Amino acid sequence: MLTKSSTELVRQRNSVLVLATLRRHGPLAHTEISDHTRLSSATVSAITADLERAQIIEKSEQQPASGRGRPRVLLRQRRDCGYLIVVIISSDAVQYSLVDYSGKLIDRFSEERSHDPDGAARFVTGVREGLERILSRSRIEREKVLLISISSKGLVNSSEPVLVWSPIFGSDQIDFESALKPDWKAKVILDNETLLVAAALGAREENVKGADFRSLAALSLGHSIGLGIVRRTSHGGHDVSAPNFGHMLHMANGGLCRCGTRGCIEAYAGFYAILRTAFEVPLDTIPAKFVPLAELDKIAARARQGHRISGFAFRQAGLALGNGLSRMLSLTERMPIAITGVGTRYYDLLRQGIEEGLGQSHVVRMEGMPELRVVADEQILVFEGHLNRALAVIDEDIVVAGVQGGTEDVSVPK
Amino acid sequence: MLTKSSTELVRQRNSVLVLATLRRHGPLAHTEISDHTRLSSATVSAITADLERAQIIEKSEQQPASGRGRPRVLLRQRRDCGYLIVVIISSDAVQYSLVDYSGKLIDRFSEERSHDPDGAARFVTGVREGLERILSRSRIEREKVLLISISSKGLVNSSEPVLVWSPIFGSDQIDFESALKPDWKAKVILDNETLLVAAALGAREENVKGADFRSLAALSLGHSIGLGIVRRTSHGGHDVSAPNFGHMLHMANGGLCRCGTRGCIEAYAGFYAILRTAFEVPLDTIPAKFVPLAELDKIAARARQGHRISGFAFRQAGLALGNGLSRMLSLTERMPIAITGVGTRYYDLLRQGIEEGLGQSHVVRMEGMPELRVVADEQILVFEGHLNRALAVIDEDIVVAGVQGGTEDVSVPK
DNA sequence: GATTTTTTTCTCGACAGTCGAGAAATTTAC
DNA sequence: GTAAATTTCTCGACTGTCGAGAAAAAAATC
Numbered sequence: 084m085l086t087k088s089s090t091e092l093v094r095q096r097n098s099v100l101v102l103a104t105l106r107r108h109g110p111l112a113h114t115e116i117s118d119h120t121r122l123s124s125a126t127v128s129a130i131t132a133d134l135e136r137a138q139i140i141e142k143s144e145q146q147p148a149s150g151r152g153r154p155r156v157l158l159r160q161r162r163d164c165g166y167l168i169v170v171i172i173s174s175d176a177v178q179y180s181l182v183d184y185s186g187k188l189i190d191r192f193s194e195e196r197s198h199d200p201d202g203a204a205r206f207v208t209g210v211r212e213g214l215e216r217i218l219s220r221s222r223i224e225r226e227k228v229l230l231i232s233i234s235s236k237g238l239v240n241s242s243e244p245v246l247v248w249s250p251i252f253g254s255d256q257i258d259f260e261s262a263l264k265p266d267w268k269a270k271v272i273l274d275n276e277t278l279l280v281a282a283a284l285g286a287r288e289e290n291v292k293g294a295d296f297r298s299l300a301a302l303s304l305g306h307s308i309g310l311g312i313v314r315r316t317s318h319g320g321h322d323v324s325a326p327n328f329g330h331m332l333h334m335a336n337g338g339l340c341r342c343g344t345r346g347c348i349e350a351y352a353g354f355y356a357i358l359r360t361a362f363e364v365p366l367d368t369i370p371a372k373f374v375p376l377a378e379l380d381k382i383a384a385r386a387r388q389g390h391r392i393s394g395f396a397f398r399q400a401g402l403a404l405g406n407g408l409s410r411m412l413s414l415t416e417r418m419p420i421a422i423t424g425v426g427t428r429y430y431d432l433l434r435q436g437i438e439e440g441l442g443q444s445h446v447v448r449m450e451g452m453p454e455l456r457v458v459a460d461e462q463i464l465v466f467e468g469h470l471n472r473a474l475a476v477i478d479e480d481i482v483v484a485g486v487q488g489g490t491e492d493v494s495v496p497k
Numbered sequence: 498m499l500t501k502s503s504t505e506l507v508r509q510r511n512s513v514l515v516l517a518t519l520r521r522h523g524p525l526a527h528t529e530i531s532d533h534t535r536l537s538s539a540t541v542s543a544i545t546a547d548l549e550r551a552q553i554i555e556k557s558e559q560q561p562a563s564g565r566g567r568p569r570v571l572l573r574q575r576r577d578c579g580y581l582i583v584v585i586i587s588s589d590a591v592q593y594s595l596v597d598y599s600g601k602l603i604d605r606f607s608e609e610r611s612h613d614p615d616g617a618a619r620f621v622t623g624v625r626e627g628l629e630r631i632l633s634r635s636r637i638e639r640e641k642v643l644l645i646s647i648s649s650k651g652l653v654n655s656s657e658p659v660l661v662w663s664p665i666f667g668s669d670q671i672d673f674e675s676a677l678k679p680d681w682k683a684k685v686i687l688d689n690e691t692l693l694v695a696a697a698l699g700a701r702e703e704n705v706k707g708a709d710f711r712s713l714a715a716l717s718l719g720h721s722i723g724l725g726i727v728r729r730t731s732h733g734g735h736d737v738s739a740p741n742f743g744h745m746l747h748m749a750n751g752g753l754c755r756c757g758t759r760g761c762i763e764a765y766a767g768f769y770a771i772l773r774t775a776f777e778v779p780l781d782t783i784p785a786k787f788v789p790l791a792e793l794d795k796i797a798a799r800a801r802q803g804h805r806i807s808g809f810a811f812r813q814a815g816l817a818l819g820n821g822l823s824r825m826l827s828l829t830e831r832m833p834i835a836i837t838g839v840g841t842r843y844y845d846l847l848r849q850g851i852e853e854g855l856g857q858s859h860v861v862r863m864e865g866m867p868e869l870r871v872v873a874d875e876q877i878l879v880f881e882g883h884l885n886r887a888l889a890v891i892d893e894d895i896v897v898a899g900v901q902g903g904t905e906d907v908s909v910p911k
Numbered sequence: 912g913a914t915t916t917t918t919t920t921c922t923c924g925a926c927a928g929t930c931g932a933g934a935a936a937t938t939t940a941c
Numbered sequence: 942g943t944a945a946a947t948t949t950c951t952c953g954a955c956t957g958t959c960g961a962g963a964a965a966a967a968a969a970t971c
Contacts, residue, residue, distance in 0.1 A: 501958095502958095503957085503958060503959090504956090504957055504958060505958090507957090526948075526949090527948070527949060527950090528947085528948060528949080538948090538949075538950085539950085539951080539952090542949075542950060542951085546950095564946090564947080565945080565946055565947070566945090566946045566947025566948060567946085567947055567948040567949070568947090568948080569947090569948065569949090570948085570949080
């Protein structure tokens with residue numbers, strides 16, 4: 084409320100609103116936009132006329148008229164209005180996707196990540212090459228790429244695209260903004276991977292529940308532990324954050340974590356930690372850099388057959404997660420928790436520990452156990468989260484940059 | 498962004514903006530308002546004319562002109578525009594304050610709270626009587642009371658004025674909305690006490706640092722433990738919350754807390770917990786209902802003289818606080834922590850434990866120790882927080898209700 | 912095939928809000 | 942007494958939204 088308002092701002096907001104509903108519901112007719120936005124028909128006319136003149140949306144060609152009356156003309160985003168590159172960094176590969184303004188996937192490939200530790204600088208070079216490659220494969224002009232949206236596990240600066248800490252590079256910070264500035268005019272954004280999962284799930288949930296949706300947490304189980312939280316703000320938007328959950332303190336002076344601290348949640352619930360407990364390796368052993376999934380599958384199999392120590396390892400992981408989640412819930416409101424990631428394949432073994440860990444706290448005793456649900460297809464959710472956020476950013480930027488472009492040959496009156 | 502914008506909304510927001518700057522900086526002239534709000538002079542004229550017509554603000558009488566040129570006419574809130582009653586519930590008393598629309602204290606008294614446990618229903622009756630008393634003492638019309646702002650320790654529903662859990666009444670919920678509806682047309686709001694402290698400190702901090710202020714936490718030490726967090730939102734407002742920090746899980750299966758759960762932070766850092774540790778009473782002993790401060794002072798004195806167990810009790814309290822704060826910081830961004838409440842008198846004994854507890858976590862190792870500062874005068878901060886929030890709510894309500902009231906005798910043209 | 916009905920889109924005038932520029936008011940300086 | 946300085950107020954231009962009704966276009970009906 085610290086900043087003034089003006090009529091131009093009104094137009095900007097309403098323009099963004101129109102573009103957002105177009106995103107949400109696909110191509111719409113004039114009347115439908117009016118219904119969804121609660122803007123008057125006249126206002127919709129004015130706004131869509133502007134957007135059309137600025138080459139941001141277009142009338143789709145004649146529909147085979149369904150029903151009588153004047154046939155609808157659908158409005159949709161112009162695909163060639165701009166492009167988006169999505170970069171998903173995971174522990175063993177980097178995936179590049181080229182997407183047009185309508186959200187349609189145009190091209191995609193993955194590049195294996197070498198596991199060499201000499202790290203950050205080399206890695207950035209690789210990303211720059213990857214970006215060049217996807218651009219050149221497409222024949223799209225460089226200037227038409229409006230946004231590069233990157234995601235990674237780890238801790239991300241909330242205002243700038245800087246990877247502050249990651250399981251891969253540790254405290255070797257990566258500033259994507261300055262790394263890509265020489266090559267690209269496009270804006271660069273960086274988000275935590277689980278944050279995007281939460282964003283995607285929040286959007287889905289709101290589509291189902293509407294205004295009843297309040298908040299939701301996504302917990303990603305894997306080599307490392309991620310948490311994303313999404314909350315509806317007072318004015319209808321979504322506020323989304325990715326706290327440093329995996330390295331929240333679970334137990335003072337506890338097991339040694341990859342990050343070098345003792346007692347992090349990850350030091351009990353990460354894959355390497357489960358391995359460590361299952362093999363009864365001392366808790367202050369420096370953890371393995373990478374754990375093959377097959378190794379964990381074996382432990383899980385043994386646990387399911389009743390092997391005590393193996394079962395204990397998963398139970399202890401669950402306890403750490405449950406305690407951590409209860410602490411999170413003490414600091415927020417009650418919200419459902421969606422569990423995702425490769426680790427969900429061990430959910431049968433983790434569940435009891437998680438619920439016990441949750442049950443040990445005041446919040447859960449008072450408000451009851453939060454809803455726990457397992458959600459598969461983390462990869463799809465990550466991409467969906469990218470699109471949600473990135474395209475919204477593009478819409479906003481385009482409108483704010485000014486919707487006056489286009490062919491200025493309106494100067495022939497009569 | 499889900500909701501449409503309109504020109505009326507623009508006027509509303511800008512009117513609220515004008516009232517807010519008037520709150521912040523005291524009586525201001527036309528030009529000064531224009532400077533602070535960045536609204537044009539013409540707009541300020543239009544808005545202030547409306548507000549004046551609606552009897553919300555008034556021109557102050559002639560100032561002794563300082564400097565040459567046409568003398569300024571200061572605008573200020575009309576005191577009699579409406580009134581606010583502030584109710585501060587503490588463990589041993591309830592304080593009632595009557596405040597006019599300009600924020601000036603008109604009347605105040607406290608009523609001792611009987612320590613009888615028969616609780617909630619009786620207590621509510623007491624509050625209703627207290628409100629009647631402060632009204633009748635003042636000769637103000639009941640309808641002129643626009644807002645009743647209540648605060649208490651404990652857990653508060655974020656949307657409705659319902660006390661969900663409190664150290665005094667436990668889980669006996671109190672719904673102030675429905676309790677006061679029969680007597681009062683005024684709106685009723687309820688906030689956690691430490692939330693108000695955080696709000697007040699946040700406002701002060703922003704006055705000093707301006708846009709550099711990002712966030713801040715207030716930790717209140719006393720019989721129970723309170724935490725308030727204030728953050729600047731993207732559009733310049735303040736987002737403030739009071740998580741259930743005192744009953745966040747400190748240690749699974751730990752000491753028994755007043756709330757009936759085991760291992761809460763309060764079960765280590767509350768006054769009764771310090772007492773329990775100092776006297777080597779078993780950790781599962783049901784805690785004392787109320788601890789005289791003199792008792793704690795004695796333990797503190799012994800600790801300062803080197804008595805081992807007494808010192809250990811404070812150290813352990815500090816550790817619980819430090820661990821808890823580190824967990825909070827894992828879920829938020831780095832922020833300074835202001836420590837307040839009666840317990841600050843033992844800060845010399847707590848400090849080492851707090852810092853050690855903080856230091857055991859990944860965040861603090863990475864980002865460094867957060868700034869810790871001791872802030873006295875918690876009572877003043879609570880009241881200040883009440884005024885900040887309540888008067889802002891009143892301004893908003895008045896403007897939204899419509900600024901068209903007042904004398905409609907403008908119908909004589911020429 | 913002409914007319915009516917239905918549905919959608921577009922246009923016009925009214926109204927609300929902000930802004931810049933300059934007029935009006937009013938005091939101090941010389 | 943006049944000029945300069947400073948503050949407040951007013952006017953016209955511009956931008957925005959809205960409701961109502963005109964215009965467009967296809968299906969239904971006679």
